[in-house]
Amino acid sequence: MGVPSVESGFVYVNDVLSCGLRHDAAESRHGEPRAEGRGGYWGGTGATTEHTDGGRGLTAHMVEIEDVHRTYGRGPTAVHALRGVSLTVPRGELVAVRGRSGSGKTTLLNLVGGLDAPDSGRVAVDGTDLASLGEQDVLALRRDRIGYVFQSFALLPVLTAAENVGVPLRLRRTPAAEREERVALLLALVGLSEHAAQRPGELSGGQQQRVAIARALANRPALLLADEPTGQLDAETGHGVMELLRAVVRDEKGPDGEGVTALVATHDESLLDLADRVVELGDGVLREPGRVSSPL
Numbered sequence: 001m002g003v004p005s006v007e008s009g010f011v012y013v014n015d016v017l018s019c020g021l022r023h024d025a026a027e028s029r030h031g032e033p034r035a036e037g038r039g040g041y042w043g044g045t046g047a048t049t050e051h052t053d054g055g056r057g058l059t060a061h062m063v064e065i066e067d068v069h070r071t072y073g074r075g076p077t078a079v080h081a082l083r084g085v086s087l088t089v090p091r092g093e094l095v096a097v098r099g100r101s102g103s104g105k106t107t108l109l110n111l112v113g114g115l116d117a118p119d120s121g122r123v124a125v126d127g128t129d130l131a132s133l134g135e136q137d138v139l140a141l142r143r144d145r146i147g148y149v150f151q152s153f154a155l156l157p158v159l160t161a162a163e164n165v166g167v168p169l170r171l172r173r174t175p176a177a178e179r180e181e182r183v184a185l186l187l188a189l190v191g192l193s194e195h196a197a198q199r200p201g202e203l204s205g206g207q208q209q210r211v212a213i214a215r216a217l218a219n220r221p222a223l224l225l226a227d228e229p230t231g232q233l234d235a236e237t238g239h240g241v242m243e244l245l246r247a248v249v250r251d252e253k254g255p256d257g258e259g260v261t262a263l264v265a266t267h268d269e270s271l272l273d274l275a276d277r278v279v280e281l282g283d284g285v286l287r288e289p290g291r292v293s294s295p296l
């Protein structure tokens with residue numbers, strides 16, 4: 001069998017990036033079809049929410065989740081992953097969602113990332129109600145406005161660090177010179193300029209996650225969704241990666257001066273002090289530590 005080409009790598013990563021956080025999201029673990037046809041997303045007209053700041057026309061909240069329910073399966077084996085979750089994430093904040101394994105963190109991030117639709121309730125991202133978007137609009141939102149960071153890094157092993165970072169730019173057909181400039185800048189941002197020519201297998205786990213964060217930033221997303229980004233790293237390396245996400249949310253600005261917002265799922269207690277706000281998922285309900293009940 002021949003060596004996989006860069007092009008086949010793009011096809012793969014396009015799948016990964018457009019499928020987002022959970023690679024098996026296209027079909028549920030129980031064979032349940034995804035949201036299409038369930039009366040969920042991708043049938044609508046693109047309505048926006050109303051609470052704009054009046055100046056730039058942006059909503060105050062990057063993410064608005066209102067009384068969202070999501071159940072997998074039916075009958076006695078049904079799993080009520082989310083049971084009336086409400087949450088707002090203001091622009092420019094880093095919000096951490098913590099909760100034990102199986103508490104619904106990935107389910108929540110999938111809904112925000114437009115990979116799945118709630119059974120009921122409302123999810124709005126960047127001022128747009130996702131239920132009002134058609135499929136192509138959801139794809140465009142994911143490609144242009146959201147960056148994903150996975151626990152497993154999801155880098156292409158045949159590509160160098162620089163090529164991995166450049167994949168989203170290639171998918172958007174960004175001219176080579178512009179692409180190379182942005183890749184160099186991003187690798188410098190994550191402290192990996194010296195490692196540009198190395199492949200993932202030649203990098204440590206922490207370095208690989210830094211490459212993945214640089215890739216997530218390539219298209220200047222307004223929202224970063226990170227699902228257990230430190231889950232495969234030791235405590236110290238994980239803290240470094242979380243500090244990087246913190247710095248990105250504090251310092252990075254898009255071409256229009258807009259900052260980055262992040263929603264990060266983690267069960268690592270040591271990372272929580274870096275968040276602007278921590279919310280906790282348990283039994284399908286969201287709580288702010290110290291508070292008794294949602295909504296938040």
Ligand SMILES: Nc1ncnc2c1ncn2[C@@H]1O[C@H](COP(=O)(O)OP(=O)(O)OP(=O)(O)O)[C@@H](O)[C@H]1O
Nearest residue numbers: 028029030072079081100101102103104105106107
């Ligand atoms: N596609 C699916 N089909 C059926 N059940 C699912 C599906 N996805 C998640 N679940 C169930 O929903 C619940 C919440 O899962 P979810 O993956 O959102 O939790 P999590 O907090 O992200 O867990 P982890 O930290 O282990 O990744 C679990 O009981 C899980 O088994």
